[in-house]
Amino acid sequence: MALSTSPPGPPIEIIGGFESTFLPAHDRDIFETTEHDVRWREDLDLLRRSGITRLRYPVRWHRVEAVQGVFDWSATDEVLNHLRDHGFRPIVDLVHHTSYPAWLEGGFADSGFGPAYLRYAEAFARRYPWVEEYTLFNEPFSTLFLSGHEAIWPPYHSGLQGFIDLLANVLPAVAEASRLYRELLPEARHVWVDTCEFHTGSDAPGQAYADMANERRFLVIDSFLGRGYDAESQLGRDLAPVGGERLQGLEPGFVDVLGLDYYAHCQWNFSVDGGTAPTPTPLPLADQIGQYWDRYGLPCILTETNVRGHTGDRASWLKYVLEQCEHAQARGVPVEGLCWFPVIDSTDWDSLLFRCDGHIDPVGVYWLDEQLDRRESVMSTAYARAATGVRAVDLPAYRFAEPVNTWLRGYFPQMSHWNFSMPPSTDIGSSLPRTTTRMELRIVDAK
Template sequence: MSEAGRPLEIIGGFESTFMPAHDRDIFETTEHDLRWREDLGLLSRSGITRLRYPVRWHRIEEVEGSYDWSSTDEVMAYLRNEGFRPIVDLVHHTSYPAWLTDGFADDRFGAAYLRYAEAFARRYPWVEEYTLFNEPFSTLFLCGHEAIWPPYHSGLRGFVDLILNVMPAVATASALYRDLLPDARHVWVDTCEFHTGSDASGQRYADMANYRRFLVIDAFLGRGYDVDSQLGRDLAAVGGERLLSLPTGTIDVLGLDYYAHCQWDFSEAGGTAPTPTPLPLSDQILQYWERYGMPCMLTETNVRGHTADRATWLKYVLEQCEAAQARGVAMDGVCWFPVVDSTDWNSLLFRCEGQVDPVGVYWLDADLRRHTSVMSTSYALAAQGVRSADLPAYRLAEPVATWLQGYRPQMAHWDWQQPPGTDIGSSLPRTTTRMELRIVDAQ
């Protein structure tokens, strides 16, 4: 853990989400399943040994009750022998076996997950850090409230039902790992949110959403919720009191995933992201620190744009994490996610077309070759201990310049540079429209 005033550790990460409808995952669409040695070599040359690394349950147990660990054994042995320190990720979004046909609503999920989790811990007892279930709030919200991912449930009742079907098993796994991996740390990972309202109706919704963001972690820790709040009254109508009696678990590090679209602005007309008046990330981290009092880690961040835009966003988030650290938060590292460009998030994984997402430290061309850039240079410098003040700030290109307009006051003290004209990456978002997270894109 970084002490106050010391450089923050830079952490790597690889995207692996499984798309059950297509029987493909992002390891495969980015060819990390074939190029993993090359990709880990990129990390190593950047000076990084600690990384979030997914375990592909959907490939390990393609046949119910039958585990194939061969590929996992190979990678895990390599990580250990080469001195990497993985934070293993047991379930990343919808990365469950396809035979769980109802996904997180499947009655078989809890027992199957616990068998898999126990088998993993017994096979790799040397693991030092683990994430039992990635982004439980946002994953179950998109699956159960917004009907974006399977099982495509909607509304608050659908959300609560999925929490009740999934989180008891995660809590049981938490206790199990205390016995099987007593020296390892549970890194809870979820979105770092804060919302605003531009009229009275929008502010009421933002207030509710700012309380709702803590619902799953509070249930996991046995903290409950305020039954007299707006959210509490809404939950009463859908049997939300069932959340008050869930089994509880333990957390060692609070991982916060932060993107500009984690801050929405609401009004009678609906919601847009990001809000035009974003709260500084350091203030958001402080909110979580003051609520839970446990070490914090920035476990995901990126921005879709030119490689120079990504380098500038890295400067911003690193500066904000340094500011949180200076204010007394025990910061345990900063993870840009992912190391190489991901794919198909332009449709929120509804389609599987291999469309490259321009978000990585290393960018992918049409043949999925990995390329360095000003982003990978800044990333390596940060890994060497260079502070945010000494990283370059490149003038933002469109559409990122418009997308991040509300952040400009927080960046006003920077000395801006002109980005190199040829160092842009590939598969860039349209430059004629404002970038927004639009759920309709997934329909």
């Protein structure tokens, strides 16, 4: 699609978010390694001062039901009641990646996962009937792909067989939960959250794999909605030997809002030698949003985005994604909001959570110093301005530092109309250490 010249619609709402993924092998979660578990009032005050009241907020099932069948809602009560009483509007996240109780020893492959998950989901809905928006299972495609296809997260299965086995074990329970919530929370909306992908190929084998991956990106939500997949397609032929028919004709679940998580590494390029991210020829984000809108016709939220780098890099990426959301909106897509995720720096994503070293990930709106104090920067200033309704055209464009400058070079044609400047010399966040650390991204069988 060409960039729209239509006048912009209403300002895109800026949404907050906090990271809480549980690392089962270490019995720690990111609330704890960033000290959000004890500084949550401070962190919510940062949001309020930025003018933001809507936020993605997780419920820590792994702590709520640390003992099987025994729910301890005390910490959850304290935070969620605070949110309600202080005018915040949470999109409550019931399972964020591997955030399930440790007693589910098989994780997403455990035969007890479905009944346990449904018991927990029902208990939550009955306790918090005032919740207006919820996510039943964050990023089911990418979570179960990393757990079942790439052997990066427990239960460390690999290949298409492992992936489909996990989907067949998890999706029916999530769909049933969505039907249950239609009864228990009839006024609330289910915000389905998953990655927003598009892939390219640089040779014939690579393009063949990219074509399959571009079909595969819809497999989970299509299965959840009872649409199944085309058995005659390449993906369908690949799924036949691994029991893909288990995903055909599932009793449908319900989705009210389509949440799209977008990072530069959501666009891979494949060749005979394997895959790399991001692709050197990325599709504009507005075009990707349009593809999902055309397929599902659901209102959209950009539910996650960030870039690993200096705070000036982050401010420029915020300008990019906001501008692209505005373009999608101008083309008629109902884009309800944009969530920079997370509000504060995360930890240990450099190893995709394999290690638990408290290694600060330079991705937040507010950066964390070595004492985990929350620090302001040009990024937090740009974020607060966007929250007041300032359009992307009026946000600053700072020159990217390395390695982001090299990593995002494929995006530069989409930014050629910007007037770049250097971040102010007084901004400490634009010279942070450890911003050269790369995430350990890989695809095990892109052939």
